[in-house]
Amino acid sequence: MSRFIEEFEAYCATYGPPERLELMLCDLNAVLRGKWLPGNEAEKLAKGAVRLPLSTYAPNILGEEVEATGLGIVVGDPDGKIVPVPGSLRNVPWARGHVAQVQVEMQDESGGISPLSPRQKLQDVVDRFKANGLRPVVATELEFYILRPRKTAEEAPQPPEGVPNAQNYDLKVLENSEEILTEILAASKTQGLATDTLIAEYGPGQFEVNFLHTDDPVLAADTALLFRRLVKGVVRKHGMEATFMAKPYAACPGNGMHVHASVLDQDGLNIFSAEHGVSETLRAAVGGVLATMREMQAIFAPHMNSYRRFQPNSFAPTAPDWGLDNRSASVRLPETRGPGARLEHRIAGADVNPYLALTAVLGGMLHGIETRPDVPLPLEDPAMIAAAPLGHDWRQAVDLFAASEFAAELFGEDYRRIYSTVRYDEIDQLTRIISPTEYRYYLGRL
Structure with a gap:
């Protein structure tokens, strides 16, 4: 009996047979794609009899194939065999009726997980740590906004009625949103999300959830991905809308995904810990993520809207710098001694693909540990020279990624090419759209 069937039978013993199984494949943009399978056809999934085109891993944000990637119909759009991710079968408590969900991957012609899988990219870098006798420990923090329901996709967002413009840590805001937030936490518990x-975060209708640390970075990325789906589902059930868009309001803070990361050795000891000051290993890891941050910005800021977080006074770090417990820094060191010694990477938006973002963070850390690059002075040092800001131009960020040797080494040359090609296609399509602002200020005056 396959492991999935064992899991399915255990699920049915707890919840009863589901009406349907939702098969969820994470694409390059962290959009979940897949199929609905009748609940009585679990055997079909277990036997590998369900398929999708391998190009499903890499459409653009519009959902279209990008021919220049060499995927899709230009090569006959071959199928991959869908396989369930072990341990991912979960109840969907916000759904109408009895629904279960399961994460899936696709196998290529060799029988292995397709190299197009973002999840596999993260597993690959975790395996590199293991080969060095190391075990990364991570936790993420996710910010999101709850909005009034919109009538059309083009309509601008509006915060819920009655929320303050600045609600940072306001317990009254939590009380007023208790029904929705309680259900979000209850659904998280049902789905096993830690x-x-x-x-309550700073912006009107903005909230942040922290997840527990885990020595399974792939599970941490799974959790972030599934939580985003969960929040949208629960909030929609309550007649509202939720978004993890990086910058939904121009004058309010954006949504980030902060990553806390440390590394354990074979004895389970934190290699970042020092009795005094910052350990050389932690300093090296910081140097690695700073040295690769510009090349990885296209991962941490994947979309056109993402770059609004990198404007001056945007409530987000905007330069590759670091500091001790300094929230204005891109890399913050909350603790440097004991089991909690870690770095906090604060650049990524909540709109990222969490697998690719964690791959970039951990890959940068490992790069630093292995190569020991020069590390600039921290923000607290009077002799510190301010770093040049990160770019706020989408195309320039993609150009840096497309030419990056580090990106090719971390993700593979082919995936670097595919990722860049998809982004260039999105840039070409989305930047051609004339905005309402241009019509408002130019059309009648020029």
């Missing part, structure tokens, strides 16, 4: 604290 949520920790929940706070």
Whole structure:
């Protein structure tokens, strides 16, 4: 009996047979794609009899194939065999009726997980740590906004009625949103998502959830991905809308995904810990993520809207710098001694693909540990020279990624090419659209 069938039978013993199984494949943009399978056809999935085109891993944000990638119909759009991700079968408590979901991957012609899988990219870098006798430990924090329901996709967002413009840590805001937030936490518990604290963030209708640390970075990325789906589903059930868009309001803070990361050795000891000051290993890891941050910005800021977070006074770090417990820094060191010694990477938006973002963070850390690059002075040092800001131009960021030797080494040359090609296609399509602002200020005056 396959492991999935064992899991399915255990699920049915707890919840009863589901009406349908939702098969969820994470694409390059972290959009979940897949199929609905009748609940009585679990055997079909277990036997590998369900298929999708391999190009499903790499459409653009519009959902279109990008011919220049060499995927899709230009090569006959071959299928991959869908396989369930072990341990990912979960109940969907916000759905109408009895629904179960399961994450899936696709196998290529060799029988292995397709190299197009973002999830596999993260597993690959975790395996590199293991080959060095190391075990990364990570936790993410996700910010999101709850909005009034919109009538059309083009309509601008509006915060819920009655929320303050600045609600940072406001317990009254949590009380007023208790029904929705309680259901989000309850659904997270049902799905086994390791949520920790929940706070009201600065922006109107903005919240942040922290997840518990885990020595399984792939599970941490799974959790971030599934939580985004969960929040949207629960909030929609309550007649509202939720978004993890990087910058939904021009004058309010954006949504980020902060990553806390440390590394354990074979004895389970934190290699970043020092009795005094910052350990050389932690300093090297910081140097690695700073040295690769510009080349990885296209991963941490994947979309056109993402770059609004990198404008001056945007409530987000905008330069590759670091500091001790300094929230204005791109890399913050909350603790440097004991089991909690770690770095906090604060650049990524909540709109990222969490697998690719964690791959870039951990890959940068490993690069630093292995190569020991020069590390600039921290922000607290009076002799510190301010770093040049990160770019706020989408195309320039993609250009840096497309030419990056580090990106080719971390993700593979072919994936670097495919990722860049998809982004260039999105840039060409989305930047051609004339905005309402241009019509408002130019059409009648010029």
